[in-house]
Amino acid sequence: DAGVTQSPTHLIKTRGQHVTLRCSPISGHKSVSWYQQVLGQGPQFIFQYYEKEERGRGNFPDRFSARQFPNYSSELNVNALLLGDSALYLCASSLANGWDISQETQYFGPGTRLLVL
Amino acid sequence: RKEVEQDPGPFNVPEGATVAFNCTYSNSASQSFFWYRQDCRKEPKLLMSVYSSGNEDGRFTAQLNRASQYISLLIRDSKLSDSATYLCVVNRDDKIIFGKGTRLHILP
Numbered sequence: 067d068a069g070v071t072q073s074p075t076h077l078i079k080t081r082g083q084h085v086t087l088r089c090s091p092i093s094g095h096k097s098v099s100w101y102q103q104v105l106g107q108g109p110q111f112i113f114q115y116y117e118k119e120e121r122g123r124g125n126f127p128d129r130f131s132a133r134q135f136p137n138y139s140s141e142l143n144v145n146a147l148l149l150g151d152s153a154l155y156l157c158a159s160s161l162a163n164g165w166d167i168s169q170e171t172q173y174f175g176p177g178t179r180l181l182v183l
Numbered sequence: 184r185k186e187v188e189q190d191p192g193p194f195n196v197p198e199g200a201t202v203a204f205n206c207t208y209s210n211s212a213s214q215s216f217f218w219y220r221q222d223c224r225k226e227p228k229l230l231m232s233v234y235s236s237g238n239e240d241g242r243f244t245a246q247l248n249r250a251s252q253y254i255s256l257l258i259r260d261s262k263l264s265d266s267a268t269y270l271c272v273v274n275r276d277d278k279i280i281f282g283k284g285t286r287l288h289i290l291p
Contacts, residue, residue, distance in 0.1 A: 099279060101279075101281075106283075107283055107284075108187075108270050108281035108282050108283045108284045109227065109270075109281045110281070111278055111279045111280060111281070114277055114278075114279065121277045122276070122277030122278045122279070123278075124278060156226060156227075170215055170217075170232075170274060171217070171229045171232070172219075172227075172229070172272075172279065173229075174226035174227050174228070175226060176225075176226055177226055
């Protein structure tokens with residue numbers, strides 16, 4: 067079975083532009099989460115979506131938005147890019163049924179490396 | 184204060200030694216706990232879930248102390264292939280919070 071896939075793998079943008087990152091979860095997984103990871107830090111939680119509804123949100127500005135589609139794939143959008151948005155953006159999927167810890171394991175994709183110039 | 188804090192590292196440890204990682208969390212409402220491993224320029228992967236009763240998987244043992252809000256990971260008989268960054272993860276109110284990670288170098 068295919069794991070979590072993300073596109074594109076790399077992206078270069080300039081300040082002020084917007085970007086859309088895409089993620090396809092593991093087949094059967096209904097939850098997708100997005101993370102930002104800068105060098106030397108752990109992943110920072112941005113959003114979690116479950117069954118197309120936002121289930122959790124981290125401390126990111128409104129420039130960051132996301133959505134989940136009926137097939138459970140997801141997009142992360144970032145508007146008005148800043149230099150500080152340069153990072154690895156990770157997507158993770160899980161079964162996340164909310165009552166079984168074993169269902170909460172996050173399976174990560176390889177990430178999209180975004181560079182803002 | 185960060186919600187999840189880990190030993191700053193890096194840890195440089197000879198092969199065969201025992202290594203212990205510590206992690207503290209500040210919110211007592213935290214619900215579930217995990218250790219992930221991240222190799223250089225790779226995505227994180229689950230190492231272990233952490234249960235209140237403690238759990239063991241081969242050379243790896245994880246412990247949770249809810250009263251002290253403390254999680255630990257013990258690696259026995261360390262191997263060169265254990266070199267990686269170890270991330271402590273806490274789930275709370277549908278937020279998934281990663282620690283900064285502790286880098287481990289196993290020395291031959």
